[in-house]
């Protein structure tokens with residue numbers, strides 16, 4: 001380990017709850033002192049949950065001068081987009097992606113044009129554009145492509161390290177209007193999906209880090225990692241060595257809401273991460289399900305995906321009914337109470353016992369490709385409602401014709417670490433960390449001294 005690395009660690013040994021000025025000063029100091037001598041292996045992002053929208057929120061630093069930008073995390077999202085409205089976006093290092101530039105090709109942009117209201121970020125002549133998606137409320141618009149500086153924290157897997165500054169990172173310009181249903185203070189979406197322009201795809205070659213990422217969501221403050229790191233949570237629990245893996249599946253047909261039909265996005269393969277659910281068990285008993293719904297059909301319908309923009313798991317009606325029936329049967333002795341929307345199966349909290357892994361309810365197992373089992377215990381299956389007096393089975397009926405049969409949502413993946421390894425075409429998962437005496441809120445965000 002070089003002495004300059006140790007020096008850097010000393011220079012940047014401060015907590016993540018830092019001000020913008022500090023980040024700027026550090027980024028500049030690092031650019032001056034370190035040059036290219038520091039090579040990050042991985043990056044770390046804080047991920048909080050917004051209680052009023054159930055969105056998972058992260059913060060990156062972007063622009064010159066650097067500014068913190070709050071973004072909704074979408075693991076299946078196409079790219080980074082931020083609001084470029086005149087009053088919102090001001091940066092001396094913004095550059096439009098000029099027509100026919102490599103950036104336009106990377107984004108598969110097929111449109112190019114002028115803008116009369118500029119020049120300013122998001123409005124320039126001879127600039128290519130693409131569809132910008134708000135995957136939370138399924139809206140979209142056409143927005144310019146551009147590049148700017150972003151800055152993120154490196155990590156050794158246990159603590160944050162020096163700030164890493166990436167110049168000319170490609171992103172899309174959206175607007176405050178497009179993001180009006182995002183959580184308060186959020187100015188765009190951080191897309192981690194299977195595209196050439198998602199944040200992991202752009203940061204991997206830019207920094208020479210592995211093309212993979214991990215998310216560890218929490219109902220309070222979770223964490224995401226980009227690149228290769230020994231994901232370590234307090235008290236010194238190394239999660240990366242204890243993951244089990246299931247193959248990633250490519251859905252050959254786009255699953256994004258077709259907002260602007262003429263645009264080519266809908267002819268791409270899905271940007272979202274699909275895995276194979278081969279069967280579901282409740283309390284160890286196989287639940288009868290139609291195999292056709294579990295498979296991805298020729299039009300891209302069916303199958304199972306992981307979503308951070310869906311707060312709860314959403315199931316095809318017949319899967320929902322079958323799982324609910326098996327679940328209620330397994331605890332038929334406990335009296336049910338009335339449904340609390342959007343949930344149908346609810347119990348008085350006081351009539352269910354509690355365990356280290358949450359309310360004492362039948363376990364729900366997903367038997368996945370590669371014959372590995374993801375077991376969902378009470379903490380992830382039950383949702384507290386009505387001031388925690390009522391606990392409901394946290395699955396939502398997605399109707400008889402959903403695009404995807406099983407959408408595994410936020411509540412079911414909290415306190416589970418999920419690693420999306422596109423290079424090795426697999427998803428690693430930890431199953432509940434509560435069984436390992438830790439949680440996703442246990443990353444040590446204090447920099448090492």
Ligand SMILES: *[C@@H]1O[C@H](CO)[C@@H](O)[C@H](O)[C@H]1NC(C)=O
Pocket residue numbers: 086090091
């Ligand atoms: C953008 O920032 C520059 C320098 O900080 C400032 O001079 C300029 O007035 C700002 N422009 C807008 C539109 O806020």
Ligand SMILES: *[C@@H]1O[C@H](CO)[C@@H](O)[C@H](O)[C@H]1NC(C)=O
Pocket residue numbers: 114115116118119125
């Ligand atoms: C953009 O192009 C239009 C004509 O297409 C021109 O009138 C305008 O001055 C140009 N704006 C800039 C900033 O170059």
Ligand SMILES: *[C@@H]1O[C@H](CO)[C@@H](O)[C@H](O)[C@H]1NC(C)=O
Pocket residue numbers: 337338339340346386390
């Ligand atoms: C939950 O609260 C709502 C509104 O306060 C009430 O109408 C409903 O009956 C409650 N449900 C249960 C199951 O207690």
Ligand SMILES: *[C@@H]1O[C@H](CO)[C@@H](O)[C@H](O)[C@H]1NC(C)=O
Pocket residue numbers: 371
């Ligand atoms: C899958 O795993 C289970 C238990 O781990 C085992 O009982 C079963 O035989 C396996 N099935 C196949 C097809 O390998």
Ligand SMILES: *[C@@H]1O[C@H](CO)[C@@H](O)[C@H](O)[C@H]1NC(C)=O
Pocket residue numbers: 159234444445446447448449
């Ligand atoms: C978090 O990391 C810092 C820096 O290494 C260390 O001083 C601190 O003791 C750690 N916190 C806990 C709770 O271990």
